[in-house]
Amino acid sequence: MSERKSVIRHIAEVAWRQYPGHFGSALSKGLVTPDSAAAQHIDYRISTYQPMAYVERHVHKVQEQVYHVLEGEGLMEIDGEKRVVRKHDVAFIAPGSWHSIENTGLGDLTFIVVTAPAHDE
Numbered sequence: 351m352s353e354r355k356s357v358i359r360h361i362a363e364v365a366w367r368q369y370p371g372h373f374g375s376a377l378s379k380g381l382v383t384p385d386s387a388a389a390q391h392i393d394y395r396i397s398t399y400q401p402m403a404y405v406e407r408h409v410h411k412v413q414e415q416v417y418h419v420l421e422g423e424g425l426m427e428i429d430g431e432k433r434v435v436r437k438h439d440v441a442f443i444a445p446g447s448w449h450s451i452e453n454t455g456l457g458d459l460t461f462i463v464v465t466a467p468a469h470d471e
Contacts, residue, residue, distance in 0.1 A: 354388045361396065374403035376453075384468050393465040399424065403459075404452035413470045415443040415463060417451065422459035426451045 364386065366377040380386050382394040399422075407427065417426070423436035428449045435441065435451070443449050453459035 354390075357387050366398075371406045371408060372403070373406070375400040376403035376405055378463075389468055391467050393463075393468045395463045395465075396420075397461055397463060399451070399453040399459045401453050401455065401457070405450055407448055407450040409448045410443070410445055410465075410470045412445050413465050413467060414445060415449075415465045417441040417443070418462040418464075420460045420462065422453065422457050423455040424451055424453040424459040 359381070361379065361381065364379040364381055366379055368375075368377055372378070376397070376399045378395045378397040380393070380395050382389050382392060384390065384393070417435070417440065419435050419437055419439045421437055423434060425432055426435045426441060426449070427433075428441065428443065429447050434454075436455075451459075451461075
């Protein structure tokens with residue numbers, strides 16, 4: 351096993367990326383991930399979606415997720431139920447729950463996504 355090290359980085363050091371299944375300027379920065387920080391158990395990202403941007407409906411086998419909305423508003427679907435989410439809303443996504451999020455607001459939708467474990471195995 352390779353040696354793991356603790357890291358500190360500034361958010362500006364991490365490039366924006368559009369992950370598979372994300373559309374219309376749905377951008378994320380993988381701040382603490384297996385690739386960026388050798389994290390084994392968590393994936394911590396900040397995401398910014400422009401109006402109309404979204405991630406397609408999907409499901410995780412074993413991963414749990416927490417979405418924490420920092421700015422903006424949008425529509426989140428969990429297991430067929432759609433709800434408006436906005437600043438200070440926090441959503442927990444259990445393994446096996448089909449979910450998606452879309453920016454239906456007027457400005458950018460910015461949120462944190464924490465996923466554990468880091469891999470859906």
